[in-house]
Amino acid sequence: MAHHKRRTNELFRKNGGSVLQELENLRIFTREELKKITKNNSHVLGKGGSGHVYKGILEDGTMVAVKTAIEVDEARKEDFTNEVIIQSQMIHKNIIKLLGCCLEVDVPMLVYEFAPKGNLYDILHGNKANRYQRLRLPLDLRLDIAAESAEGLKYMHSSTNNTIRHGDVKAANILLDEHFMPKISDFGTSMLLSRGEDFTALVVGSMGYIDPVFSQTGLLTQKSDVYSFGVVLLELICRKPTIYNEHCSLVIEFRRAHEKNGSGRAMFDEDIAVMEEDVFVMEEMGRLAIECLEEEVENRPDMKEVAERLVMLRRARNHGQWNYGSPAHHCRKNNFAAALGTDVSRTTSSSTVPLIPAMRQEFPNL
Template sequence: MGTRERDMGMPLRMAFLLWSMNVCTKAVGLGNSSCSGAAAVCGNLTIPYPFGIEPGCYIDDWFAIGCNHTLGSPKPFLRRLDLEVLDISLKGTLRVNYPMTSWCPKNGTKNATWSEANVTLESSPFFFSKSRNIFIAMGCGNWAWLRSRVGLIGGCMSVCEKDTIQTNGSSCNGIDCCKSTIPSDLDVFTSNVLGKSGNFSGAKDCNYGSLVDQKWFEGNLTNHFEVRKMSQVPVVLNWEINESLSSLVKETNSSHSTCQFANGSSLLGNMSTTFTCTCDSGFEGNPYLVDGCQDIDECVDLELCSFYDLRYDCVNVPGGYYCDTVSVSDHKSRNKIIIIGISTGIGLLFLFIGGWWSHKVVKKRKNIKRKEKFFKQNGGLLLQQQLSSSDVTVEKTTKLFNSKDLEKATDNFNVNRILGQGGQGTVYKGMLTDGKIVAIKKSKVIDEGKLEEFVNEVVILSQINHRNVVKLLGCCLETEVPLLVYEFIPNGTLSQYLYDQNEEFPATWDMHLQIAIKVAGALFYLHSAASTPIYHRDIKTTNILLDDKYRAKIADFGTLRSIDVDQTHLTTTVQGTFGYLDPEYFQSSQFTEKSDVYSFGVVLVELLTGEKAISSTRTKECRSLATYFIHSMEKNNLFDIIDARVMKDAKQEEIIAVANLAKMCLNMKGKKRPTMKEVAMQLEAVQTLQKSPNVQQNHEEIEYAKIEMYEQWDTVSTSTMSGADSGVASSSSSHPLLSC
C-alpha cells in the first residue's frame, strides 16, 4: 500500500473494516437465522431466508414479511401483496390466504351483489401453482369461468340436486359444486359465476368461485360446502428469485447447493431471468445461505449397516455414507490392512506423478494437432492462400487470431462476457492484449461443403470499409467452430434504444431520421457500391448497433453459411426473423436486394410508430407491424399510430413523406419497391427540407428533392388533424385490405 494509506488513523481504518464486514455479510446471503437482533419468527411461523422481517434480512422487497400484532395472535403477511402467509417452503412454494369471490342475489331479482378478489401477482416473483391449485365454483346450477390477460383460460359447470342447494355433500362432483384445473405461470385472473342458466332469478344463496389449495380442499375438509362460510381460502403460490439478485446467493461447491433457472439449466450457463436453489443429495437446510446445506448423518440409524447377524461400521461422508466391509470385531486386522495400503500408496504416488507428467506432455502435443486439424477443417489453409495472393489486398486489415489470445480476451468465454445470442452463434465482449475492445462471435458448426464460400466471404467482408457497417477485424480457425472478431459497438442495439427507457439520451425525431439515413446508406453501399454486391438477409432493429455517438451501424451478416447466387453477389443464409421477412420470399424461395428493402421498410415503420415488428397486444390479424401499418394508411388513420415523440418533434409533411416511403418499401411485389439508393435519396431529401423549412431555397438539388417528394404525396389526404381523414390514401391492389 502507499505511504498515505499506511498513515490512515485508527478511526478511519476501523470504519472501513466495519463497512467491509457489512458488505461481505450481505453478499453471502446472511449466515445466521437472526438479523439485527430480531428472530425471523412471527407467531408459529419461522421465516427462512430469502424471506425476512427486518430490513436487510430479505433478498428483495417482494420477500419482505410483515408481522401483524393487531389481530390477536401475531400473523405474517406479504407486505407488498397484503396476503396472510400460512407457511413457506424452501422448495419454491408459499401458502397464503386468498380472498374468495362471491355473487349474492339481491332481493330475489336478477341483480346480484358482487364481491370480487382483486389481488394481482403481476410483476412479482410469485405465480399460482398449477399442480397444487384448482379452480372451484360453489352454488346451484353454476356456469363459472376463469379469465386471465390473454382471455378465457378455464371453467366448469354444475347442476342442481332437486333444484335445491346441497348442504351436506362431501364431494365436488358437478352437483352444486364443480372444479377445473388452471394453466401454468398464471399471475393474474378474474372469475365469474352465473347461477340458474345465466341469472340470479330465484336463487336463495350466494355463489362462490376461487382458486384453492387442492390438497386442503379435497383432503382436509370433511364437507366441501364449508368453503361458503369462509372469506379467504388457502392458495399455493410458486416463487422464484430474479437473476439480478444472484449475487446475494453464493453458489459454490462448499455450500453443497445447486441453483437452477426456471427451465432447469444451471445458473452459470443460461440467460434466463429467474431461478431457485436446492440442497444437494445427502444434505439438508437452507440452500440460499452460505453453508446453509448441512450434511445428513445417515449413520444415526444403527441398523443401516446391519446384515444378517453382523453389524459393520457405518462411515458418514459428505452427501452419503458407506458400510465398512470389515466387521467391528476385526478392527486389528483392518488396521494392518490400512498400514499396508498407506505404504503401497506412497510407492504408487511416485508412479502417478511420472504418469501425470507424461500425460501432460502427450496432451500438449495432442492439443497442437487438434488445433491444426480444426484450422484445416475450417478452411484455414484456403484463407491463408487467399490472403497471400497478389490480387487480394486485405493482409493488413484481416488478422488470423490464435485461440489462446481470444480465450484470454473473453476470460475463457465467461457467461458474464456475453453480449448477445442468436441463430448464428454467441457474441462475447473481449479485450485484446493491446487493450483494444472487440466483439468476438463464437459461431455454430460450419458446413464442410461451404468452406470455399465461407472463406471467400470472410475475405470480401474484410474489404468492406463503410462507417455504418460493423468492421470485421479477423477470425480464428484453430477452434472447433470459427471465431469472428468485430469492432466493438458500445451503445447496444436500435431495438434497445427504441423500446428501453434512455433518460441520458432520449429518442428524438431527428435521431430517428438520422439512423434511417445511415442504415439506408449502408445498405445502398452493400447492394451497389461494394466490390461484390452483398445482401444482408436479416435487417432488423436488433442487428442495427449504435456507437458511442449513437450513429447506426449494420451488423450480423451470418458469414458462416454464405452462398453464391448467380455468381453475381454474396448473400448470407440467415433464417430471417418473422415480422421482417419479405412475403415474396416464401413464394419464390429467392432472396433479392428488394427483400432487404422490405425489411428496411419494417424498420422505418418501427421508427415512426415506436411499436415492435411482431406484437401479441394487437389483434391476431394485425400482429405483424407491416400489416397494421398498411391497414392504418388505407383507413386514413396514419397519425393515430405514430409515436407521440415523433408527433411532437416532426412536421406533418415529414411524417407523411417517410410513411409513404415505408409503404413503397413494403409493397407485396418486389419489383415495385424502390432500390436502396432511391430510399437513401428520399430520406436525405426529407432531412434537407427539415433543416431549412422557412428559408428561400436556391439550390437545384433541394428543389428537385421537393418535387420528388410531392409527387409521392399526391395521394395524401390534406386534412390530417381531424382524425377522420388523416393518413395516406393508397391503392388496394398492392396489399389486401385486412381487418385489424
C-alpha cells in the first residue's frame, strides 16, 4: 500500500498535478474514480492521435469521453500543463469542453464532454460501426455545421489570450452533439509546439488535409488551419472524402473543375444540388474553399473572415426571400453575389473580401 501510494504521488507530480490542481474549472479525477467512470475502459469509442477514447458516465449521469493525452516527462511537463490550462479556459459552444483529467497514471487521461452524434467524417462518408452513417444532410444543416465550426476555430485563433493553432483540422475532429451542433476536438498536434514557437521538428497531420507549407517546412500557423478547413468545406458540398475512387484527390479534382468551368458544380453532392438557390449557396461555399486552399499562405483569408462570410451567407439564405422564378431573380442573385465579393457572370475562380455594407443594404433585415 505504501509503495502504491508513493507511485501514485510520483505520477501525479510528474504529470503536472501541483499546477493543475490549482485550476478552479478543472476537476482532478483519481485513478479509481476514472476506472469507475469508464467501467475499467470497457467501452471504446475510437482511437485518437495519442491513444484510445473511452465512453464514461459521471456520478450525476453526465456522459463523457475519456482519452489518452501525451506522455509527459520533465522536458514536456510545462508544455503539457500549459496546454491543459489553455484548453480548460476555452469556453465556446463550438469547442469540445475539457472537464477534467486524471494524473495518477503513466500517461495522463483527459475527460471531455460527450458528443453523441459522433464525428462529421463518419456521418458524411459512412462507418459500419456508426448508426448515423450516410445520414441525409440537407444543405441548411451543412451550412450550419460549416459556419459554427468556423466560429469555433475563429475563437481559438483570435478570442483567447494565447496564440492557438489546432494543427489537425479535419472532418473526423469535428464532433456533433445531439442537435448536430459541431464542436472542434482533438488538440494533440497543437501540444507539439512549445508556447511562442511556430516550428515543430515532427510534422504530423492527416493526409488530404495537411497544409503543404506545414508539411514541407514544419511551420504551423493559423493559416494552416484555414487550409485544412477549406478541405472540410469541400467535403460538405461534395460529400466525397479527401481521396475517393481509389486514386482521386478531392482538392485536386475540385480545383481542376473550378479552373476549367469557373465552378465546382460538376462535383457537388447530387442529393442537395437540386434547386437553383441551393446550387448558388454551394457555389459560394466552393469559392470560399478555393481561397482557403491557396498555396500562398498570405493569400488565404483568416478564420475571422471565413466565419463572417459563412454567417452572412447563412443569414442571407434564411432571410433573403429570393424568388428564383421571378424576372427579378438574376438581378437579386447578382446583387447578393456582389455583396459576398463574387461575380456570377465571371468564369474565373477569384473572389474578393465580402462587401458587408453592400449586403446589408440589399438585405436590411439581416
